Amino acid sequence: MRVTKKLLLGSVIATAALVMSACAPQPSAAPEGGVDEGPAEVRVGVITSETGPLAGYGQQYLDAFTAGLDYATDGTGEIDGIRIVIENRDDAGDPDTAVTAAKQLIGEGVNILMGSASSGVSLAVAEQAAQNKVLFISGPAAADAITGVNEYTFRSGRQSAQDVATAGTFLDDIDGKKIVVFAQNSAFGQGNVAAVEAILGAKGATVEPVLVAEDVTEFTPFAQQVLSAQPDLVFVAWAGATSGAMWQAMSQQGVLDAIPVVTGLGDKATFGAYGVASEQINFLNHYFGAAPDNEVNDAMVAALEEAGTEPDLFSPDGFNAAIMLVQAVKEGKGDVDAMVAALEGFTFEGPKGTNTVRAEDHALLQDMYQVKLVASGDAFTPELVATVPAEDVAP
Incomplete structure (x- = not known):
């Protein structure tokens, strides 16, 4: 996988004198006299529609996310010795259901959330991400309000603008x-x-x-x-x-x-x-399977077909999300501020070609x-x- 890092405008400044929420996980400290090699595993909560009116969109995202994680980790499910553990939750297109799931996951120590297909759900989860200081990578939800909503929220798809x-x-x-x-x-x-x-x-x-x-x-x-x-x-x-x-x-x-x-x-x-x-x-x-002509799209299409499905409108959003997740874990090793910094300005090759996370508001710049x-x-x-x-x- 070819990735580059550019446009990094500065590290995220940790907020001083504030107490973290009791349920928010704490990053592990580096060993004295050595370099922190990160935790053995990082747990990730994927909250999207598996049932409800947007279940089809949610399935497109999930299928491609699975393919993208396999692609970005060379089939190992880990990066630099850190195992990425995925925990799925169905939001059924309902913000309240999603918030309950997010709180449960955060309370269990998850500090990376991903999804959803619904803009209302994504905005609600983004609020939880800000309150609990966890990373959130939103999925196909297109509402412009998601872009720049807070420093912890990114997006892996396009927006209405x-x-x-x-x-x-x-x-x-x-x-x-x-x-x-x-x-x-x-x-x-x-x-x-x-x-x-x-x-x-x-x-x-x-x-x-x-x-x-x-x-x-x-x-x-x-x-x-x-x-x-x-x-x-x-x-x-x-x-x-x-x-x-x-x-x-x-x-x-x-x-x-x-x-x-x-x-x-x-x-x-x-x-x-x-x-x-x-x-x-x-x-x-936004996307259909034959629109882009690049190796990453070819890899995604082949993986989806091997799994018995086909690429569709929101497939790139799931695949991009996996690439962004691996970048965050690789560079940040589970530390939220470091993972945020790792994604700001991140440029990578996705199914649609070159994508750039705009550092100042976390919009995902991409071809249409x-x-x-x-x-x-x-x-x-x-x-x-x-x-x-x-x-x-x-x-």
Whole structure:
């Protein structure tokens, strides 16, 4: 595994005169006159969705995490003589369940936590990490609020800001352009409007929301509203059972013929959800198996296939998490402050290529993708249109 360390802006300063929580583990002291070679083992709590609405995402993460740990430790499960012991907990997509699991693990001496697929869960666990001064590497959860939430929290996946910035790359020049955000009038939809205004609006775009109540089932008037706005780009943020009817209305009203329409391409289970609109939509994408071309991705895909599964949207997040974990243990040997310092500025090769942990806020800088869906018999297959460099979509 090829890794490099750069951009380290300084060691993490230990907070003086504060008493550690009674349940928080204490690092072992170096032997007198010698060098601390670290503990015999480091225990790691992985908290993610094994059941509940995000169980599929959780499984993608877990499968790839297992493959990544095998890859990063050369199949030994240890690094520099330190055995890495994994303890899984199911959060069921519920923050309270996750907090209970986190407290239990910390009370048992675990000082590294990882996961989850849910943004609400990750934010709750991040709070526990800060309170108990343990390392937390968040997984597929995309909420921008996770980035920079505290000094102990990192992320192994992308965030919503990188999705929105990727949408903007479908325009040659954003300045002076008009972007319609077509979304449900929900926290999810409103959050996407805010993100587009903050990111693309800051680059000179005029942003106009078209928000639809969640109980609406007839989308023709809203498709006409989008068309009459005459935007340069439509950014669609939609979820749920009405997706098919919404896309049908957008197609029938000629929106897809008249205006570039961009939305996010999800996991494999969603590839058939766009119906007749599939080949007319421009997709931003975090990952699909054939997008990257590098040895690390090849290794992950081969390991997953050998285990009887396939790479999917959140596979890189699990694989990256394992690489980051091994780096933290190798350099920090279980000492939390040292592990935090080891990850700040850490650059490594993951399935998507080069990733860098931005030292000042722990964002994970990474490439993103422009993708199209192509009919393949009765199904649709993603094809890479362009790789968007990490620096162009940095949050």
